[in-house]
Amino acid sequence: xxxxxxxxxxxxxxxxxxxxxxxxxxxxxxxxxxxxxxxxxxxxxxxxxxxxxxxxxxxxxxxxxxxxxxxxx
Amino acid sequence: xxxxxxxxxxxxxxxxxxxxxxxxxxxxxxxxxxxxxxxxxxxxxxxxxxxxxxxxxxxxxxxxxxxxxxxxxxxxxxxxxxxxxxxxxxxxxxxxxxxxxxxxxxxxxxxxxxxxxxxxxxxxxxxxxxxxxxxxxxxxxxxxxxxxxxxxxxxxxxxxxxxxxxxxxxxxxxxxxxxxxxxxxxxxxxxxxxxxxxxxxxxxxxxxxxxxxxxxxxxxxxxxxxxxxxxxxxxxxxxxxxxxxxxxxxxxxxxxxxxxxxxxxxxxxxxxxxxxxxxxxxxxxxxxxxxxxxxxxxxxxxxxxxxxxxxxxxxxxxxxxxxxxxxxxxxxxxxxxxxxxxxxxxxxxxxxxxxxxxxxxxxxxxxxxxxxxxxxxxxxxxxxxxx
Numbered sequence: 009x010x011x012x013x014x015x016x017x018x019x020x021x022x023x024x025x026x027x028x029x030x031x032x033x034x035x036x037x038x039x040x041x042x043x044x045x046x047x048x049x050x051x052x053x054x055x056x057x058x059x060x061x062x063x064x065x066x067x068x069x070x071x072x073x074x075x076x077x078x079x080x081x
Numbered sequence: 082x083x084x085x086x087x088x089x090x091x092x093x094x095x096x097x098x099x100x101x102x103x104x105x106x107x108x109x110x111x112x113x114x115x116x117x118x119x120x121x122x123x124x125x126x127x128x129x130x131x132x133x134x135x136x137x138x139x140x141x142x143x144x145x146x147x148x149x150x151x152x153x154x155x156x157x158x159x160x161x162x163x164x165x166x167x168x169x170x171x172x173x174x175x176x177x178x179x180x181x182x183x184x185x186x187x188x189x190x191x192x193x194x195x196x197x198x199x200x201x202x203x204x205x206x207x208x209x210x211x212x213x214x215x216x217x218x219x220x221x222x223x224x225x226x227x228x229x230x231x232x233x234x235x236x237x238x239x240x241x242x243x244x245x246x247x248x249x250x251x252x253x254x255x256x257x258x259x260x261x262x263x264x265x266x267x268x269x270x271x272x273x274x275x276x277x278x279x280x281x282x283x284x285x286x287x288x289x290x291x292x293x294x295x296x297x298x299x300x301x302x303x304x305x306x307x308x309x310x311x312x313x314x315x316x317x318x319x320x321x322x323x324x325x326x327x328x329x330x331x332x333x334x335x336x337x338x339x340x341x342x343x344x345x346x347x348x349x350x351x352x353x354x355x356x357x358x359x360x361x362x363x364x365x366x367x368x369x370x371x372x373x374x375x376x377x378x379x380x381x382x383x384x385x386x387x388x389x390x391x392x393x394x395x396x397x398x399x400x401x402x403x404x405x406x407x408x409x410x411x412x413x414x415x416x417x418x419x420x421x422x423x424x425x426x427x428x429x430x431x432x433x434x435x436x437x438x439x440x441x442x443x444x445x446x447x448x449x450x451x452x453x454x455x456x457x458x459x460x461x462x463x464x465x466x467x468x
Binding site for chain 1: 393396412458461462463
């Protein structure tokens with residue numbers, strides 16, 4: 009179960025990353041954030057941001073056109 | 082995200098200098114009275130002296146007389162006051178034609194647009210690829226009904242400096258008033274209104290490690306202008322309302338603290354950053370290579386979007402800026418890059434770095450290292466250039 013869910017399907021760069029950043033800001037340490045999107049570049053860009061923030065990447069699932077990313081703050 | 086960000090957005094706002102705050106504090110505590118005339122009480126006289134002293138320092142920095150400098154709430158108000166004020170003062174008497182550029186900052190662009198809605202015509206003078214005004218075209222555009230030319234001293238994004246001496250000489254010869262938005266250059270690039278034939282100049286404190294919410298307008302003696310703000314008779318009867326003495330004192334102190342030596346230090350950091358960034362393949366400088374603000378670097382990287390670079394730099398603790406304007410969920414490319422003939426990709430790909438007093442030489446190395454990594458990784462995943 010995710011604590012915060014973000015739906016950025018049909019949004020393109022940089023909106024998915026912007027929404028992810030907002031979610032991370034409001035999440036508590038340990039919270040799980042689930043992001044659903046359809047923009048292929050964002051599927052790769054979000055893990056890059058997760059790494060920069062030192063967060064835990066739990067899963068990248070789906071295809072480049074329909075993906076779900078789960079991260080833990 | 083990072084509380085210890087390396088701040089490289091000093092053309093947006095600057096950290097206030099402690100010495101400025103120290104100078105302002107007494108005018109919020111023990112010297113809080115409204116500035117009064119010679120017939121008022123002593124506490125008010127002290128406030129009046131402080132206001133006059135601040136005005137003299139700021140006017141002096143422009144080579145102006147104190148009574149030619151009016152305090153405002155910032156350069157946005159100053160530009161509104163200048164452009165609309167001249168438009169309204171001369172619209173009936175002389176004409177309704179204004180000349181400007183497409184790359185002005187929003188206060189100028191939108192003030193001119195506001196006059197357009199009231200029946201004025203606004204022409205934009207041609208610019209070269211670096212954003213400098215085509216002087217011959219300016220000559221051609223001036224008409225008998227031209228009431229004002231408004232051209233910035235320095236560009237807010239790409240840092241290009243205009244040749245105000247030449248622009249002013251043309252305006253003077255053709256008997257047209259010249260306003261210049263000097264928000265981004267004031268204090269860092271000398272401007273003397275005795276040498277340079279400019280009639281109105283907008284300035285602000287917030288980019289000089291001074292307070293937000295205070296600016297000024299230089300108004301050459303005899304320049305026709307309507308009263309901007311009805312109220313009392315403050316600011317030479319041009320702007321009614323109780324004067325903001327603490328901020329005025331802070332503005333003057335901030336300007337006093339700016340020295341050529343400090344500006345030189347900022348320029349050295351800027352030059353080094355630009356040299357390192359240009360080693361990244363497919364990068365280019367935006368703005369004039371020589372005639373530019375000493376503390377501004379603006380670089381575009383092909384195949385990556387500036388907004389993405391900004392976000393990734395932020396996640397790593399760096400604050401920079403792009404020229405894009407965000408409206409809801411859509412991003413408009415930089416009107417400045419588009420205005421100098423740049424394409425959509427370049428308009429979305431420019432990153433602005435602006436240095437201030439609190440930057441250190443190591444900031445250059447750290448941001449350059451982070452940026453090189455981000456650009457390489459974003460290019461690997463970018464759809465741009467692969468279509």
